[in-house]
Amino acid sequence: MPNYIDRRLNPKDKSLSNRQRFLKRARGELKRIINDRVRTGRISDVDADQTVPVPARGTSEPHFQHDHETGQREHVLPGNKAYIAGDRIRKPQGGAGGASSDPSDSGDMEDDFRFVLSREEVLDLFFEDLELPDLVKLNLKEVVSFKPRRAGYAISGAPTNINIARTMRNSFGRRIALHRPSRQDVEALEQEIAKLDQQPGDKVKERLEKLREELDRLNRRRRVISYVDPLDIRFNRFEQQPLPNANAVMFCLMDVSGSMGEREKDLAKRFFVLLHLFLKRRYERTDVVFIRHTHEAQEVDEETFFYSTQSGGTIVSTALEEMLRVIQERYPSNEWNIYAAQASDGDNMSEDSRHCVAMLDQEIMRLCQYYAYVEIIDERESDIFRATENGTSLWRAYRIVAERWQNFQMTRIAGPSDIYPVFHQLFAKQSQKGS
Amino acid sequence: MAAKPGIHSGGSKLLFESSDWNFETLSRTYDAIEEVALGDLHLDVYPNQMEIISSEQMLDAYASIGMPLMYRHWSFGKHFVNEELQYRKGRRGLAYELVINSNPCIVYLMEENTMAMQALVTAHAAFGHNHFFKNNYLFQQWTDASAILDYMEFAKNYIARCEEKHGLAAVEAILDAAHAVMDHGVFRYRRTPRLSFERERERTRERQEYEERSFNDLWRTLPERKDVPADEETEQEVLERKRVLKLPEENLLYFLEKNSPLLKPWEREILRIVRVIAQYFYPQRQTKVMNEGCATFVHYTIMNMLFDRGRVSEGTMLEILQSHSNVVFQPDFDDPRYGYMNPYALGFAMMQDIQRICTEPTAEDRDWFPGMAGNGDWRGTLLDAWANHRDESFILQYLSPNLIRKMHLFVLADDATESEYEVAAIHDERGYEKVRSSLARNLDVGANQPDIQVVDVDLRGDRKLRLQHTVHEGVLLSEEARDATLRHIRRLWGYDVSLVGVDAQSNAVLYEVSAEEA
Numbered sequence: 001m002p003n004y005i006d007r008r009l010n011p012k013d014k015s016l017s018n019r020q021r022f023l024k025r026a027r028g029e030l031k032r033i034i035n036d037r038v039r040t041g042r043i044s045d046v047d048a049d050q051t052v053p054v055p056a057r058g059t060s061e062p063h064f065q066h067d068h069e070t071g072q073r074e075h076v077l078p079g080n081k082a083y084i085a086g087d088r089i090r091k092p093q094g095g096a097g098g099a100s101s102d103p104s105d106s107g108d109m110e111d112d113f114r115f116v117l118s119r120e121e122v123l124d125l126f127f128e129d130l131e132l133p134d135l136v137k138l139n140l141k142e143v144v145s146f147k148p149r150r151a152g153y154a155i156s157g158a159p160t161n162i163n164i165a166r167t168m169r170n171s172f173g174r175r176i177a178l179h180r181p182s183r184q185d186v187e188a189l190e191q192e193i194a195k196l197d198q199q200p201g202d203k204v205k206e207r208l209e210k211l212r213e214e215l216d217r218l219n220r221r222r223r224v225i226s227y228v229d230p231l232d233i234r235f236n237r238f239e240q241q242p243l244p245n246a247n248a249v250m251f252c253l254m255d256v257s258g259s260m261g262e263r264e265k266d267l268a269k270r271f272f273v274l275l276h277l278f279l280k281r282r283y284e285r286t287d288v289v290f291i292r293h294t295h296e297a298q299e300v301d302e303e304t305f306f307y308s309t310q311s312g313g314t315i316v317s318t319a320l321e322e323m324l325r326v327i328q329e330r331y332p333s334n335e336w337n338i339y340a341a342q343a344s345d346g347d348n349m350s351e352d353s354r355h356c357v358a359m360l361d362q363e364i365m366r367l368c369q370y371y372a373y374v375e376i377i378d379e380r381e382s383d384i385f386r387a388t389e390n391g392t393s394l395w396r397a398y399r400i401v402a403e404r405w406q407n408f409q410m411t412r413i414a415g416p417s418d419i420y421p422v423f424h425q426l427f428a429k430q431s432q433k434g435s
Numbered sequence: 436m437a438a439k440p441g442i443h444s445g446g447s448k449l450l451f452e453s454s455d456w457n458f459e460t461l462s463r464t465y466d467a468i469e470e471v472a473l474g475d476l477h478l479d480v481y482p483n484q485m486e487i488i489s490s491e492q493m494l495d496a497y498a499s500i501g502m503p504l505m506y507r508h509w510s511f512g513k514h515f516v517n518e519e520l521q522y523r524k525g526r527r528g529l530a531y532e533l534v535i536n537s538n539p540c541i542v543y544l545m546e547e548n549t550m551a552m553q554a555l556v557t558a559h560a561a562f563g564h565n566h567f568f569k570n571n572y573l574f575q576q577w578t579d580a581s582a583i584l585d586y587m588e589f590a591k592n593y594i595a596r597c598e599e600k601h602g603l604a605a606v607e608a609i610l611d612a613a614h615a616v617m618d619h620g621v622f623r624y625r626r627t628p629r630l631s632f633e634r635e636r637e638r639t640r641e642r643q644e645y646e647e648r649s650f651n652d653l654w655r656t657l658p659e660r661k662d663v664p665a666d667e668e669t670e671q672e673v674l675e676r677k678r679v680l681k682l683p684e685e686n687l688l689y690f691l692e693k694n695s696p697l698l699k700p701w702e703r704e705i706l707r708i709v710r711v712i713a714q715y716f717y718p719q720r721q722t723k724v725m726n727e728g729c730a731t732f733v734h735y736t737i738m739n740m741l742f743d744r745g746r747v748s749e750g751t752m753l754e755i756l757q758s759h760s761n762v763v764f765q766p767d768f769d770d771p772r773y774g775y776m777n778p779y780a781l782g783f784a785m786m787q788d789i790q791r792i793c794t795e796p797t798a799e800d801r802d803w804f805p806g807m808a809g810n811g812d813w814r815g816t817l818l819d820a821w822a823n824h825r826d827e828s829f830i831l832q833y834l835s836p837n838l839i840r841k842m843h844l845f846v847l848a849d850d851a852t853e854s855e856y857e858v859a860a861i862h863d864e865r866g867y868e869k870v871r872s873s874l875a876r877n878l879d880v881g882a883n884q885p886d887i888q889v890v891d892v893d894l895r896g897d898r899k900l901r902l903q904h905t906v907h908e909g910v911l912l913s914e915e916a917r918d919a920t921l922r923h924i925r926r927l928w929g930y931d932v933s934l935v936g937v938d939a940q941s942n943a944v945l946y947e948v949s950a951e952e953a
Contacts, residue, residue: 002484003482003483021509062615064920066912071850072910076870077847078776089856091854
């Protein structure tokens with residue numbers, strides 16, 4: 001009879017720390033892969049498990065091994081059908097044919113495999129690259145709803161909130177402290193009086209007198225010291241606890257008119273990816289609404305948003321109108337945190353820019369948590385534009401809004417390297433002002 | 436199902452009927468298997484410790500090369516993500532069991548196994564592998580089954596302590612480098628036994644006594660030789676140096692551990708740990724065919740005996756045979772499923788063949804195996820083979836023409852410079868010897884590994900470590916891996932390292948590379 005040991009309940013993740021060490025080692029390479037994915041993949045795909053190839057750099061385990069392309073060797077194979085000694089067989093092309101693998105082949109480097117990175121690992125890698133260490137902690141001003149929550153006791157309140165147990169406890173303590181005669185005491189006295197009443201005699205009468213006096217005293221005391229005093233009453237106290245609104249919707253507005261090329265769209269997209277992830281880490285539910293516009297705006301799906309082209313002029317206000325329509329239809333602002341990010345190259349008719357300002361000022365900024373305007377400029381222009389107050393018609397117009405509303409931010413992006421700093425700047429500023 | 440009448444009238448009842456196992460049926464079955472294994476097959480095993488584990492734990496065990504305790508290193512994590520993915524994708528099943536060469540012998544059983552499978556793997560691992568571990572000469576010589584678990588415990592803690600003390604990165608660098616030469620960290624041949632401390636002291640004392648006795652002050656007055664320049668080494672000195680360093684040395688890890696000028700004591704200890712583990716696994720690599728063949732033969736024989744005695748039902752037997760034939764399935768070379776010679780199939784077939792030769796030999800067998808043909812004692816013959824061979828010698832000794840014909844084995848000569856293979860031998864009279872020796876050589880771990888040795892080092896000069904790769908049959912090293920490995924060796928040695936490829940026949944230098952300070 002052997003020793004049977006049930007190990008099934010032992011800790012399972014023995015390899016976890018080795019896995020983490022491996023990821024740490026492969027970090028640089030994995031980061032590059034993830035970043036590539038972000039650029040070429042769908043936005044929401046970033047936020048999922050990812051299958052990645054194991055990067056060879058940094059994680060190879062070299063050892064001396066024979067080069068199978070050199071020298072002479074002999075293979076012993078099973079299942080000969082028709083060969084006789086001396087036959088010559090053409091080698092399969094491409095090397096890895098059936099006949100060329102012998103036992104010593106199989107133990108060699110198997111670096112060419114893929115494995116799954118969990119969502120958290122992907123996000124870690126992604127955010128690490130963008131160096132957004134405490135982004136999640138940043139304080140976005142958000143719409144809060146309130147929910148009452150029990151918080152101790154109060155001495156005033158509505159009768160429905162009376163806490164019976166606590167009240168009775170107080171009353172009991174007070175009754176003991178003040179020596180309120182109990183009902184039993186009174187009843188015992190009454191009984192004795194009734195008994196003595198039957199008996200004749202002076203001595204009895206005298207005693208009866210005393211007892212009646214005592215009974216009067218007790219009854220008076222019982223009246224004066226009430227059973228439950230207003231002093232005893234306690235109410236359940238409720239506090240209005242702010243409840244972070246768990247829903248967020250992000251509006252991605254993008255100008256897709258002719259002037260927005262691949263480069264501009266790519267930059268815009270990266271920005272949207274970040275924003276999306278940021279919101280998703282913070283909120284239970286994040287909807288994304290894609291609105292693209294030329295001289296007219298329409299709500300589209302992600303695919304169309306990023307990949308299909310449309311030509312036409314530029315009227316930015318159409319996008320804002322579309323956004324308002326969607327908000328009214330589906331995202332009431334008391335239930336949703338509304339974020340908007342707009343990307344454009346800044347070209348707009350000055351007439352329309354003024355219209356945009358008016359719309360933002362009067363309606364949209366009241367509904368939005370946050371509105372970020374990102375202007376994508378040519379790298380050659382970046383030196384000219386970055387510091388100056390000058391800019392495109394939309395830029396100049398939006399500056400008016402930015403001065404009036406704290407939660408309106410605007411910035412310019414010239415190249416991929418700008419995205420993180422810009423993103424950080426947009427949110428960092430918000431937290432400083434907000435706090 | 437009713438028990439067969441007539442056999443074992445007393446204990447002839449089924450060990451289990453449902454396919455679910457519990458600890459009671461497990462131990463009842465274990466006892467029945469043990470009875471057959473020890474009583475009928477005369478196996479000799481370490482005490483078993485059976486452990487039930489889940490699939491996650493099996494994956495964990497895979498990743499730490501099968502050891503229950505292992506130090507931490509990223510490469511195990513890499514293997515883990517690989518195994519895990521293969522398993523999750525359903526591309527590869529997990530082993531039904533895992534067995535560790537230790538005393539007591541630890542056998543892991545998967546919880547998912549049916550009772551029939553548990554019986555099968557108990558016979559396979561707890562008796563087949565266990566017997567092999569305990570009795571094979573390689574394991575007896577090179578591994579210490581009763582100490583390995585304690586040693587792994589020590590290794591794990593030691594490396595963890597080093598990580599705390601010297602930092603993760605430093606330890607990782609040493610381990611990376613040590614792993615790179617792990618294959619060259621084993622002793623292939625027994626060395627002269629090291630003198631015990633007392634003997635060593637004794638010898639020093641004797642020598643001193645002798646010197647004192649034969650001291651003669653006059654020797655001091657002899658003039659020194661002047662004709663040899665002081666800085667030029669004589670052949671004598673080179674020989675002397677090589678003798679002191681015990682060169683050439685094929686155990687690179689050992690050499691580095693003992694002689695590297697720069698390593699700190701804890702780094703040497705880590706090299707030693709890696710070396711000990713490499714040495715521990717070396718016998719297993721040399722006996723794949725025999726080890727698996729032995730275990731497969733044992734489980735097949737035991738389960739059949741139990742069936743004959745009516746202890747297992749037909750249904751159970753069918754399940755066992757199904758699984759058994761999967762294990763010993765050997766696709767033909769032109770089958771898309773063909774990957775390599777299946778060690779289970781080859782080992783099992785050879786052992787069955789030995790059984791046949793012992794009991795029902797043909798005239799041919801009597802020619803080839805006069806010693807054992809018809810001796811009737813297949814148990815004794817197999818026990819002897821299991822104890823005294825490794826794969827290479829086992830094939831050379833026991834692969835019969837009959838089996839070569841049965842498996843249709845043939846030899847392909849493969850010259851990398853030509854575009855065609857040549858069929859060198861097939862399963863005919865002229866080919867048997869050739870097939871046998873080629874297969875034996877293919878299974879010889881020593882011959883399949885690059886032959887690299889430390890040949891020289893100048894400890895007084897530039898301290899360059901010279902390695903020599905003896906090139907057999909013109910097979911060179913993969914260059915990228917070679918250079919990367921050399922860089923690792925350089926890290927361990929601390930000074931430049933060079934590698935010379937020398938042809939085994941002509942002694943011609945084929946290549947020379949060196950890893951120098953970056």
